[in-house]
Amino acid sequence: METRAGDPGAFAHFDLNRVPSPAFVVDAAAVxxxxxxxxxxRDRSGIKLLAALKAFSMWSLGxxxxxxxxxxxxxxxxxxxxxxxxxxxxxxxxxxxxYCAGYKAADLPEICALSDHIIFNSPxxxxxxxxxxxxxxxxxxxxxxxxxxxxxxxxxxxxxxDPCQPHSRLGFPIDQLRPEHLDGVDGIHFHSLCEQDFVxxxxxxxxxxxxxxxxxxxxxxxxxxxxxxxxxxxxxxxxLITFLQRVKAQTGLEIYLEPGEAVALDAGILVGEIxxxxxxxxxxxIIDISATCxxxxxxxxxxxxxxxxxxxxxxxxxxxxxxxxxGDIIGDFALPVPAEPGQRIAFLDQAHYSMVKTNTFNGVPLxxxxxxxxxxxxxxxxxxxxxxxxxxxxx
Numbered sequence: 001m002e003t004r005a006g007d008p009g010a011f012a013h014f015d016l017n018r019v020p021s022p023a024f025v026v027d028a029a030a031v032x033x034x035x036x037x038x039x040x041x042r043d044r045s046g047i048k049l050l051a052a053l054k055a056f057s058m059w060s061l062g063x064x065x066x067x068x069x070x071x072x073x074x075x076x077x078x079x080x081x082x083x084x085x086x087x088x089x090x091x092x093x094x095x096x097x098x099y100c101a102g103y104k105a106a107d108l109p110e111i112c113a114l115s116d117h118i119i120f121n122s123p124x125x126x127x128x129x130x131x132x133x134x135x136x137x138x139x140x141x142x143x144x145x146x147x148x149x150x151x152x153x154x155x156x157x158x159x160x161x162d163p164c165q166p167h168s169r170l171g172f173p174i175d176q177l178r179p180e181h182l183d184g185v186d187g188i189h190f191h192s193l194c195e196q197d198f199v200x201x202x203x204x205x206x207x208x209x210x211x212x213x214x215x216x217x218x219x220x221x222x223x224x225x226x227x228x229x230x231x232x233x234x235x236x237x238x239x240l241i242t243f244l245q246r247v248k249a250q251t252g253l254e255i256y257l258e259p260g261e262a263v264a265l266d267a268g269i270l271v272g273e274i275x276x277x278x279x280x281x282x283x284x285x286i287i288d289i290s291a292t293c294x295x296x297x298x299x300x301x302x303x304x305x306x307x308x309x310x311x312x313x314x315x316x317x318x319x320x321x322x323x324x325x326x327g328d329i330i331g332d333f334a335l336p337v338p339a340e341p342g343q344r345i346a347f348l349d350q351a352h353y354s355m356v357k358t359n360t361f362n363g364v365p366l367x368x369x370x371x372x373x374x375x376x377x378x379x380x381x382x383x384x385x386x387x388x389x390x391x392x393x394x395x
């Protein structure tokens with residue numbers, strides 16, 4: 001995959017030695033800029049817009065997100081708790097929409113207490129858990145029920161990241177949808193995009209609207225999921241707004257979007273330090289950033305992250321992490337600094353997904369988390385991690 005972000009923004013002037021290494025640094029001003037764009041789309045189109053916690057869960061910015069958007073979408077009990085605790089705003093009016101491919105019965109009573117929307121992956125799962133939903137409502141819980149469908153319309157660039165890949169586990173195939181499947185269902189959810197612009201969304205809607213049209217009268221809302229790169233500079237926002245206005249008018253339903261990356265796009269860097277350099281057919285540098293532990297999408301996608309200040313046409317150095325995994329390789333880069341121990345580097349657009357996916361394989365330390373405001377130059381440490389964080393995950 002090719003990263004479609006990587007604008008350094010104010011980080012072009014940030015001194016990497018102001019923070020320890022490794023460290024995530026998030027620019028609060030950049031997050032506010034993204035949220036301003038999303039709020040404008042929300043307000044002008046007349047829809048509701050939820051931030052996807054699976055992509056960016058820096059809850060110290062929860063009040064900021066709550067001030068701009070309508071709430072969050074969660075992927076299970078823990079994210080639903082985080083959303084309710086940190087993202088619903090001072091008036092607690094923010095919504096929590098929870099979707100999970102497979103709920104556990106033991107979790108559902110609490111999910112019912114936390115969520116405004118509970119979205120099921122299949123009619124069978126909804127039917128099986130109806131007694132739990134009924135019991136929750138009997139004690140005063142109020143929530144809508146949604147059903148995730150699989151549009152059977154693939155738009156993804158990479159099959160393993162495409163929810164519409166053959167034999168996908170995500171969503172109920174739309175060609176199997178029957179009226180009885182929507183008994184007790186308030187809304188339809190689909191999510192079939194990944195870091196994409198407006199045109200794939202329009203094509204997806206054109207593919208599924210004929211099959212859904214007959215059901216609009218019994219529904220309250222439609223949720224178009226995430227994967228929308230709305231805050232990217234080249235995203236067709238005016239076309240999106242016109243489209244959302246039209247769909248809302250034609251269906252008579254409330255429309256939801258659930259952007260994740262768009263909230264934190266180009267809003268964070270991951271700072272690292274060169275530990276050693278060896279020669280093995282080319283210069284190979286070991287750094288304290290691990291692809292395996294700190295940027296797993298580099299290996300899983302795979303993709304090559306953008307580097308702050310990379311020198312086009314300069315000598316190339318291979319960068320790898322400190323873990324024992326032979327494949328812990330970030331890529332080949334023309335460094336903006338000498339390839340020497342002690343030099344600092346940074347990778348761009350690392351606030352989303354990288355931060356939520358970190359792990360401590362091999363006992364590799366987790367990066368600290370710092371919050372910077374490029375408008376005021378305020379810089380503060382949000383969290384650092386030590387041996388106890390590693391030990392407490394084990395037994």
